[in-house]
């Protein structure tokens with residue numbers, strides 16, 4: 313149908329809204345617990361890197377001309393080698409850096425672009441995708457936009473429950489006549505719940521994907537921001553690089569320079585990079601140059617500062633919630649940026665409360681609703697059938713990454729008191 317100026321927009325524009333998290337950016341509040349914005353970035357280090365680079369470019373105009381130019385779609389070899397080294401040494405990703413296997417690493421414009429391109433290259437309308445409930449909305453919304461049928465799986469404090477994933481595969485075969493194409497998980501300090509999947513479940517998820525030929529997308533956005541040692545990535549089980557698309561991002565562990573990195577099965581990588589070639593041609597070489605220096609010489613120092621500080625913020629938030637929030641449940645993350653809270657009262661509407669009460673009191677969080685797909689299916693309680701998906705409006709995601717500990721203590725206590733007035 314044409315709009316008032318006669319333009320006939322494509323059909324998705326009528327049912328997909330602007331990202332609910334992006335939409336919240338317009339509010340400027342004193343107590344900010346909304347987007348996953350990193351609050352601890354070594355800005356001096358980045359300023360020094362850029363100053364040194366500026367000198368280098370003046371001395372070496374040929375290099376400058378190359379760096380200010382188009383480059384390979386999947387990233388510059390020198391940067392991919394640096395990333396491959398870190399993925400091998402720190403995370404145990406099974407690539408042999410000494411044997412040219414750095415070529416298995418690619419970069420994208422944020423890991424968001426990799427998520428989008430993976431969906432774009434694997435999903436035809438009607439294809440089935442399995443996600444946890446709740447799940448990262450930056451994955452859910454493009455999945456729906458591209459016509460994917462989402463089946464959401466119950467989660468507990470250890471993340472997605474593998475037995476239900478297996479059941480969902482069978483229900484998908486029965487109802488839709490097809491095996492799902494993708495299982496999506498954020499195993500380390502999930503967005504939005506903050507939970508971490510233990511090794512036994514990681515192995516079970518990998519085995520399910522192996523036995524049904526599904527691609528497992530392991531989104532490890534928060535893998536470096538860990539307060540204690542985490543289980544190994546699921547990707548470590550994928551010795552032949554056939555089953556798991558492993559995604560990382562510089563956004564949380566370096567700076568939001570819009571660079572994500574990934575190790576994907578070769579045939580998947582080929583299609584994703586084909587897509588990226590049309591989406592943005594390539595990622596800025598200048599940005600890769602800056603990040604290359606950071607990953608070669610500064611990340612360990614930076615993480616030594618950032619991780620304890622994020623942990624302090626998390627503790628400040630958890631303590632203030634426990635002291636002031638009304639009856640409900642919260643998660644207890646061991647890393648990442650988020651705590652998830654669910655009111656005991658199922659009819660509490662956290663979105664309405666935010667608009668009517670929290671924002672006027674200078675507080676912002678993300679209501680839980682957008683972390684459930686706008687259309688899709690939940691498993692029934694016995695796991696043998698499907699029902700239309702239903703968001704839980706009595707939930708919220710509270711981010712501790714951006715505000716300082718005292719601002720967290722103060723604002724969360726205020727929020728807790730306001731919630732108690734409403735709900736007790």
Ligand SMILES: Cc1ncc(COP(=O)(O)O)c(C=O)c1O
Nearest residue numbers: 348422423424503533561563572
């Ligand atoms: C789980 C998860 N995946 C992917 C992203 C996208 O990150 P970026 O595009 O900045 O790399 C985010 C951002 O918040 C996230 O939380």
